[in-house]
Amino acid sequence: MVLGGELRPALLGLKHLKYLDLSMNDFGGIRIPEFMGSFRRLKYLNLSGAGLGGLIPHQLGNLSSLQYLDLSYNYYYDDNSELPLGFLIIDDALWISNLSSLRYLNMSTGVKFREGAHWLEALNMVPSIVEVHLQSCGINTIPPSLPHVNFTSLSVLDLSSNSINSMIPGWLFNISSLEHLDLHDNDIWGTIPSAIKNLTLLKVLDLSDNQFLDGKIPATLGDLCKLQHLKLSGINISKNLHEFDGVFTRCIKNSLETLYMWNTQLTGYLPDWLGDFRMLKSLNLYGNSIFGPLPASLGRLSALQGLVLSENKLNGTIPESLGRLAELVSLDLSYNMLNGTIPESLGRLTKLVSLDLSYNFLEGLISEEYFANLTKLNYLYLSQNQLILKLGPDWIPPFQLQELYIGSCKLGPRFPTWLRMQKNIIHLDMSSTGISDTVPDWFWRSFSQILHLDISSNGITGSIPNLTDFNNLGHLNLSSNHFEGPLPNFNSVILWLLDLSNNSFSGGIHPSIGKSIPHSVYLSLSANNLSGEIPLSFCQLSGMVLDLSKNLMLGELPDCWNHSFGIMVMDFSSNNLSGSIPPSICSSPNLESLHLSNNNLSGALPLSLKSCVHLNTLHLGHNGFTGAIPTWIGESLLSLKILNLRSNKLVGNIPPNLSRLSALQILDLANNNLSGNIPSTFGNFTAMKILRNTHGTILDFRNGTMFGISYEDKIQVTIKGQYIEYAILLPLVIAMDLSNNNLSGTIPKELTSLFGLMSLNLSENHLTGEITEKIGALQQLESLDLSKNNLFGRIPSSMIDLTFLSYLNLSYNNLSGRVPIGNQLQTFIDPSIYIGNPDLCGFPLTQKCKDDGTNQGPNAVGGDEQNNDAMDEERFKVKWNMSTGAGFAVGLWVAFGPLLFNNKWREAYFQLIDQVYDTIYVVLAVIFTRLKGHNVTA
Template sequence: MIWVLLAQYQIPISSISVEPKGGGRSCIERERDALLSFKASIEDPSDVLSSWQIGQDCCRWRGVVCSNRTGHVVKLDLHNNFTDDIYDYNIDMINYNFRTLGGEINPSLLAIEHLNYLDLSYNDFGRKRIPEFIGSFKNLKYLDLSDAGFGGSIPPQLGNLTKLLHLDLSSNSLESVDYIDWLPRLSSLKYLDMSEVNLSVAVDRVQVMSMLPASLRVLYLFDCNLNVTFSSLPLYSSNLTSLVSLGLGDNYFHGPIPDGLLGNMTSLKQLFLGGNDLIGMVPRTLKNLCNLKELMLWDNQINGDIAELMKRLPPKIEELDLSGNNLTGSLPSWLEHMASLSFLDLGYNSLSGHIPCGIGKLTNLSILDLSFNHLVGIISKDHFASLTRLKMLYLSDNNNLTMVVGPNWLPPFKLKYVGLSSCNLGPHFPTWIRSQTDIIDLIMSNTGIDDRLPDWFWNVISSVEYLDLSLNQISGVLPLTLEFLSVASEINLNSNQFHGGVPKLPTSLQVLDLSNNSITGTIPLSMCNQVQSLRILDLSHNRLSGQLLQCLTSRKSFRADPGDLTPIASELSIVSFRNNSLSGEFPLFFRDCQYLNFLDLSYNKFYGSLSIWIGKRLPQLAFLLLRSNMFSGYIPIQLAKLDYLHVLDLAHNNLSGTIAPSLVNFTAMTTVSSYGSYYVPDFISLLVVTKGQALEYYTKTIMSLMSSLDLSGNRLTGKIPQEIGGLAILKNLNLSANRLTGDIPETIGGLQSLESLDLSNNELYGEIPPTLSALTFLSYLNLSHNNLSGRIPSGQQLQTFDDPSIYEGNNNLCGPPISKNCSGGDGTTLDDPLELEDGNEMSSFYLSMSLGFAVGLWVVIGPLLFKRTWCATYFLFIDNICDKIYVFMVLNWARVIANIKKK
């Protein structure tokens, strides 16, 4: 987290000193040769070490510092220069990645015996191990290997660096760390950061905590997978009395915070315990840490009354982060007396009641976050009376919070970050925003504004990076260009009443959402300049028309044919043009969008065949929605190559041909583990017609739970492939309103996760397979208007479908829930036992056979009724052969009936 990183620079290691080279003494030759050997083994794609040349004074090389007194190299600082702004939104990440060093670290460096400072941070050494020979630099005082791409274990030889004052191994891929018993040998250590070093298998991790050097002033072990009960940490028995900053966040610690855990760490100024699973109230002994200024407990399960917790805080507290816990109650009125408070984050709790006006007296407050609670009431200008230093104000998602400040109010602050979503700011657009000319983030979605956007607005937010005015009723014409928002990365204006055309966009823009407005016209050619940076583009539910731009550049000349045209490379991952009037064939615009995972062109006027290159050129595609267009031709079998596709909607087009077996064998509809890696923001929706209705799904988590195949409303023919039974995690299958024939495959019972099945309005025949009753999650079924026959299966889930309309239009079906009864297991009914295609012929046959049997029986039985001796002789004969005759007649009768039915 950024606050952790800031904290690192608040603890200077003053004991580390390097004598800078300032005189005329040249570097020592053997050390220059050692550095040149080091350079020879290093990968340097951007020539960072270009100043390292033979015959030059190495003391003047980039990153090299020599002693002014002896000429020995004492400092080697090769950290990536772009790290100074790595958390700035405007950083050029391409150049940052390009300027990293890599390759092998040559042991020739050992010739630099007087080295006391080595920094290789923010490079990329390709998960190679940290060289063991680093432990031989006996004079080393400062070692920073953070975020340098090292992997494997940590060499225990680092324990030989007994003069080391500063050690940073954080943010690497160090995962095979079995022992850290070398740490206590660093007796002079003042700064230790091993964040993101996986210590889960280090058998001595708890014991070492009690033996760390007493000289330590900074200890950061963020995200180390320590995963123990918090009370088991031996901090109370350690000798870390000089500790100033302690970071143990994101470690899966669980249980309460014991009263005596922090022992006598009275020098502690910063305590980071966020991102764990701590429960209960903070201990009363916390108040004994009289020098504590920063307490970070974000994302735990701390519970209880907020007023009681704040009574237990140390008197000098300046920064408090309790966000993402289970705190309840109202903010205490005496909050105004915490005069030192500059940072207060209580977001994502269950706080209620009013915000006390006294909060406006916290003159040092620069960050206030009370978002995602249940706060109510009015916020007036008194709440901000003396907040002259306020830079961040987050009150979002307190749905009963209303801001009433008057149209002429001039705030005492200059905000950079504003989050007021779901607060009541309307109906008029808040005029106080006009004075906030330094805004970087402005989030005012769903705030009840029903007004025209003021003309001054776009000038005021010229430095904005994140803008969200969605879910209001804001009207007005969009500017022809937004290029003046030169650093904007995300603009979200969805669900308003904006009109006009799609404006020219800043080249920095990554996310644009203009959905659910009244935007008209075509998509401008200028959009081609944005596809290299845009990742998310949502223009759905507008009035756009015309063909999509192709964004093509010729390899040869303007005379080149289409085969010589190459699309501009794109970073697009999410595109939605749903519900417009766009037309044309499937857009070549997407041909080089190799990262595209969400594409929604549904409810437009696209036509022509589906491009076969979709399966090859869009390998990350997880959602493909082309419903309600005019696409025709076959469904290309190349779609089966989309390994991550788990929602395919081609419904209501003019597609024809058969359903190829490979098209019902999508990998991602077979197993959950096949879902790709993709990001879907909350404002993007997935529309799926399932269970007889259109349902919208939001956020990646919910979308990933939906797996759907909808080919309904086309002209598909042939049989449903048997292979469809392999789609074990498919939840929605809709093949209705086609011309499909044949049986419903028995394999349909393999759709174990199926919730909705619609095969209606086809030409399917035969019996309903009994395997359908095994679909235990099925909650919607429609088999109407086919030619199905026989008994409707019963048992398990099918018994819950008591609506006969789901079977209507199948005249040869019988059994519950329809009124037509069945005569037996063969599916024939009592009313008409001879329902076969040649029914009249079969009726005559059975009638003749029955009359013949009756006459024959009377000829044999009649005389016996009048002559007793004949009767006795006859029945004696019958007794001898009755078993054989009985068996013979029954078996042959069964064969006759079976043969008749087959014919």
């Protein structure tokens, strides 16, 4: 029963009260009443987790007999808030100094100290205090000094998870009675003082997650002969493990049970002194750069219960010595660079409960003998290796697993029958294991209590039965197989991930699917043969991703999204949907990605889209939308990174204010009936002016990691004349496509300020004027298509500066003069990219230029500057020939002498030489041009 309401003065009738426990109730944020200070005989007061709030009355200082005070975890909520509305607050803590009998004080996570609360001074005046727990109390600093240290009995001091921005104070090391010191998750800086050796009774020391703390570990730390638990994780140690020989070879080796140094930038081999930790039970070194094989000395860790080396960069094989860790309970070597085979000696670890070797480069066979003695194994993780599990169909495992992750290991082609013996599995991952078989009926019966099931990316066939009895199922991934038939029915209130994409499911979607899995966070039925209308029950989903793309869905989009507040990604692309975009589709305040492309939607772009203020991706291409591009896109959808309105029936001018979309990196308005000029403001796209972000994302996908899922937005982009779908690499793409419209006027020079642009397509319009010489400023350009316009004049010589250019089309314009040659343009040998420009001449065209008599071949670039470049290049080649002439003459006879006597050899050899010469010539030309550019810059 949970108590609530008020705390009334009638309690004062309990005149002899010594023990009062009102913890774990809900008093709705009321204050602690002042009369609580009247219980003079009270020795025990526990108000933890009672939903109290406001200032703590100083009258509590009258409880002179109080020995135990717990005010922790006091925060309260209302029905509509996910964050606490209030906490208990201490303005001035000096009243604590009057609690002369106090031995235990806990104010963690629920009591906030205001600045200047004098908490340390008050505690220092309570000589009887033994335990102080002030975790997450908003403490910003620790006073560096005390006039007199009065902590004669203090054994436990917990100041973790505050915002302490100071050094470790020296007075701490005068508390000789201290056994437990926890300062983790703060902003402590400076070094660990060598005076730490004075804490001779210390058993627990936790300094982890202080990113500004210097990683120099004093050698005197090794003199703490009673230390059992040492946690230094999240500190930038950046040392070789062998540099700690002077620390861990002292008496600390005889007492230490837990050593956590994960994510500390450690390097080097695992040293032999690890084997001297006779009492060590848990070793955690993950997230470092440790390499080399595991030392044989680890075999002496007879008491070890947990070994975690995950996310390191271990390099080498797993040594046989691991088999000597007779007491090992947990072994985790995941996320390393281990290679070779798994030694059979691991099978001697008879007490092993958890084995994690996932995410390495291990290979070879694992036979039944490996597991013969692992009778206590509950957790087995081998995913993302190249292992082959050779386990016969009649094998009876000696263990009962709870979790099995063997994704990317070779297991198939038959479905493993030995799984039938596993009665306790709740997590199973057999993705990408080469199974090309049907799922047996016993599987669905045996694992009805499973929580996590992933058998994706195999060749599994057959149909799926109804899964209405899978009440505990939370994660189901059957994607990328060959399942067929109707979708299964569900009745799982906790199912948060359902991925049935890339199969051959057919028929309609059950109308009540949204009610069956109301808490689904990720739902993908993409790339199947599903038909019928979209069920209205999808509007009841509270999840983040809804993907029905690449199916045969008919009818109109539902207009019932008013309560779908959690949806971040909505993808209905590549179906046969018709009608208009419903007004309620932007009701979700978190919608970031909307894909409706490749349907039969029509009408004007609705004003309701103006409410999608958090959209990063809007893809409405390949539909029948009409009217003009609304100006409100550039006024309201300011988070857009991708805007695709390709292949519709849009008309009118392009709104200049689209340039206000500062995050836009892909703009595709191709294949419409747009007219007018290209706005000069398009040179203001901020995100197109910077280099591609190799660490960026398209979607923020807030809260996705909370559920352990990620989502990469995907979109098809026309680049280099091809329709390419990007997903993981999508954040790298910066492109503008305005092709196949009725645009006129000149190409704005302002576009040349878009320095990050990798693809520009303005083809099939009515553009006129010259191609600006500044186009060479687009240094990242890989694809340029200006074909089928009315452009005239010379091809700018600055195009040779586009060294990343791999696709070029200037055909069917009115360009004239010599085609520039140099750098990347030297590699464009297909004359069709210039076809339809009758006044162009020079390589690679067959039409020669008028001055070819004086300037022959590819060196005749055109223009005085280019002719000077050609002359400099010739001088470079003369110097090269002079410096290598003598050696070349000798080598020439050695190479060519035998060819004088064999016609076939001679013919084949000189054909090869011609090819090599062409290649070397181009390389030297590029090198010379770049060297010349560097010299000019210098």
